[in-house]
Amino acid sequence: MTDRRTLPVLDILPPAPAAAPRRPSAPIDGRLAEYRPEDQALPRFWIWTLGCQMNRSDSEEIAGRLAAAGCAQAPSLETADLVVVNTCAIREAAEQKVIGRQDQLARLKAANPALRIIMTGCSVREPDRAKLRRRYPAIDLFLRPDEEPELVDRLGLASAQAAIGLAAIGRDGPGGDRTDWPAGSSGSSPATGSTTLVGRTVVGAADHLAASRAGALAAGAIRRSSAISAWVPIIYGCDKTCTYCIVPFSRGPERSRPFDDVVAEVRSLAAAGYREVTLLGQNVNSYGHDLPAEERFAHVGRQRQVGHQLDLRARPDLAELLRAIDGLRTADGRPAIPRLRFVTSHPWDLSDRLVEAIAACDSVCEHLHLPVQSGDDAVLRRMGRQYTIEHYLERLERIRAAVPGITVSTDVIVGFCGETEAQFEATLRLLEQVRYDQVFAAAFSPRPGTPAARLPDDVPAAEKRRRLNVLLALQEQIGLERNRAWLGREVEVLVETIVPRRAHDHDPANGDGPDDRNRPDDDAAEPDSGDPDRPSAAPAGEGRVGLSGRTRGNKLVHLLGDPALVGHLVSVRVEHAGPYSLRGRLVGAAGEHAP
Numbered sequence: 001m002t003d004r005r006t007l008p009v010l011d012i013l014p015p016a017p018a019a020a021p022r023r024p025s026a027p028i029d030g031r032l033a034e035y036r037p038e039d040q041a042l043p044r045f046w047i048w049t050l051g052c053q054m055n056r057s058d059s060e061e062i063a064g065r066l067a068a069a070g071c072a073q074a075p076s077l078e079t080a081d082l083v084v085v086n087t088c089a090i091r092e093a094a095e096q097k098v099i100g101r102q103d104q105l106a107r108l109k110a111a112n113p114a115l116r117i118i119m120t121g122c123s124v125r126e127p128d129r130a131k132l133r134r135r136y137p138a139i140d141l142f143l144r145p146d147e148e149p150e151l152v153d154r155l156g157l158a159s160a161q162a163a164i165g166l167a168a169i170g171r172d173g174p175g176g177d178r179t180d181w182p183a184g185s186s187g188s189s190p191a192t193g194s195t196t197l198v199g200r201t202v203v204g205a206a207d208h209l210a211a212s213r214a215g216a217l218a219a220g221a222i223r224r225s226s227a228i229s230a231w232v233p234i235i236y237g238c239d240k241t242c243t244y245c246i247v248p249f250s251r252g253p254e255r256s257r258p259f260d261d262v263v264a265e266v267r268s269l270a271a272a273g274y275r276e277v278t279l280l281g282q283n284v285n286s287y288g289h290d291l292p293a294e295e296r297f298a299h300v301g302r303q304r305q306v307g308h309q310l311d312l313r314a315r316p317d318l319a320e321l322l323r324a325i326d327g328l329r330t331a332d333g334r335p336a337i338p339r340l341r342f343v344t345s346h347p348w349d350l351s352d353r354l355v356e357a358i359a360a361c362d363s364v365c366e367h368l369h370l371p372v373q374s375g376d377d378a379v380l381r382r383m384g385r386q387y388t389i390e391h392y393l394e395r396l397e398r399i400r401a402a403v404p405g406i407t408v409s410t411d412v413i414v415g416f417c418g419e420t421e422a423q424f425e426a427t428l429r430l431l432e433q434v435r436y437d438q439v440f441a442a443a444f445s446p447r448p449g450t451p452a453a454r455l456p457d458d459v460p461a462a463e464k465r466r467r468l469n470v471l472l473a474l475q476e477q478i479g480l481e482r483n484r485a486w487l488g489r490e491v492e493v494l495v496e497t498i499v500p501r502r503a504h505d506h507d508p509a510n511g512d513g514p515d516d517r518n519r520p521d522d523d524a525a526e527p528d529s530g531d532p533d534r535p536s537a538a539p540a541g542e543g544r545v546g547l548s549g550r551t552r553g554n555k556l557v558h559l560l561g562d563p564a565l566v567g568h569l570v571s572v573r574v575e576h577a578g579p580y581s582l583r584g585r586l587v588g589a590a591g592e593h594a595p
């Protein structure tokens with residue numbers, strides 16, 4: 001399905017069929033000429049990314065495609081000629097962030113008529129296109145998440161110097177009979193821009209995304225935001241259809257990337273010196289069920305005990321993938337990627353095979369993010385979560401037995417339709433029982449078009465807020481106690497960043513703010529806590545600066561040290577514990593197998 005709206009500037013014809021020889025993009029409107037490399041300087045782009053890691057990973061691909069087409073990144077949104085807004089729709093507050101900046105975007109456009117603004121991400125859903133155009137008048141082009149690979153072509157930027165975009169997309173979807181993706185190869189996927197149904201709703205079909213990622217990788221068109229820690233999407237979309245959730249409508253049904261493609265991407269990351277890889281999927285542990293059956297995976301289906309609605313006969317699963325990546329070794333036998341993570345797991349698909357793989361693989365970090373959403377079975381049923389608390393606890397018990405000391409985090413929604421005080425309290429009791437290391441909590445926000453939007457949203461806003469605050473206060477206490485257990489211990493930290501000193505910081509590395517790395521970029525977890533006390537650092541003499549990094553259990557750790565330590569695994573003795581992070585003293589380089 002193609003966007004047929006009247007905005008003239010960027011609406012070009014659908015891409016040519018895959019077999020057609022590659023042509024330079026031929027925009028139908030003269031105003032696009034400003035973007036054509038042969039005519040004028042290429043636009044400088046700025047990508048504003050909201051939402052989860054999947055969006056951030058998508059933005060890396062968008063940035064890579066634009067860079068490969070010859071565009072440079074602008075120093076700021078204000079100075080860009082091309083702004084890409086990669087949206088999140090998980091809660092209304094996330095969408096409000098973009099709505100709230102409409103005036104600013106309109107002002108920038110008035111000042112710079114050449115400015116083009118593209119909106120993509122989860123707010124761009126097929127049935128809503130007309131509404132989006134009305135709601136966001138400053139936006140020139142809307143691309144669903146599955147249409148992002150089209151961006152370069154739709155802008156008329158693809159040219160002989162840009163061997164990416166649709167040109168790189170093979171004819172068939174994942175596991176299909178792919179030809180090669182040589183730089184400069186031609187043709188477009190007929191699957192690009194195609195749609196399917198989730199229930200009765202038209203959604204983008206992500207059939208071509210695996211192939212387009214492979215094309216972008218072959219063309220070197222992924223612009224990663226870190227040289228240390230990389231995101232690797234392994235499965236797109238979500239088949240779970242939890243009643244409150246917009247994701248299946250934004251991202252469509254599940255599509256796994258071919259097993260060997262993922263392993264090859266991780267191998268190249270290891271060769272490039274990456275220390276950490278996080279495998280991404282909205283439902284990462286259902287990976288593989290849609291891939292073609294292969295003899296080499298014959299054992300998988302037989303050994304799988306949960307997630308039995310998935311047909312895994314002779315298809316790979318996440319356990320198989322973890323083992324294959326862990327099997328990538330350096331010449332001296334160490335894991336080529338010392339830290340391997342994966343998010344987000346659905347409790348329903350947490351198989352014994354996966355638990356065993358987590359326990360067996362040296363590189364797989366001792367941390368599991370396992371969203372529970374509610375502590376009450378009736379609420380879980382209304383949410384369509386497909387498990388009971390008993391099942392959830394049984395899975396947790398199993399993994400805690402298999403991986404002693406594993407840290408566990410979760411997501412919780414408070415104030416879901418019909419949630420009683422007693423049901424809310426059941427969630428509090430669950431937190432007390434499980435004693436999570438971290439909880440990402442949010443008030444229920446009805447999402448138009450989801451099944452829950454038809455249920456009465458009967459918990460008043462003030463009551464949702466109260467419940468959220470009660471839950472966060474409880475978790476703060478639990479988090480503090482969990483973190484205090486690390487006092488005096490030595491932990492392995494992968495140093496990731498130099499922490500910028502804030503103007504009002506006086507005490508070095510005294511921060512203990514909530515961790516936002518895994519949290520959608522919106523209102524979750526801090527309803528009215530104001531500006532959290534973000535980690536900070538100060539010059540500490542002798543060339544030392546404030547640094548931060550993470551333990552294998554995903555604990556945020558602050559320390560002072562040489563800036564050259566960024567990217568290295570170090571040993572840190574924990575001297576201070578707050579509810580959200582640890583602070584410690586550097587004691588030396590870490591052995592790469594340290595716990």
Ligand code: SAM
Pocket residue numbers: 052090091244245246247282283344345346371373411412413442443444445446447520
């Ligand atoms: N796939 C993951 C799972 O199964 O839990 C999570 C994906 S979602 C991007 C991240 C979190 O957002 C969810 O776990 C849920 O807690 C929260 N969330 C989703 N829809 C929501 C809604 N309508 N209102 C409030 N929170 C929501």
Ligand code: SF4
Pocket residue numbers: 238239240241242245246247248282283346
């Ligand atoms: Fe949304 Fe549920 Fe899918 Fe997670 S599993 S993305 S909460 S539908």
Ligand code: F3S
Pocket residue numbers: 050051052053054055087088089090121122246247250282520
């Ligand atoms: Fe989409 Fe991620 Fe937000 S999948 S709705 S960007 S949390």
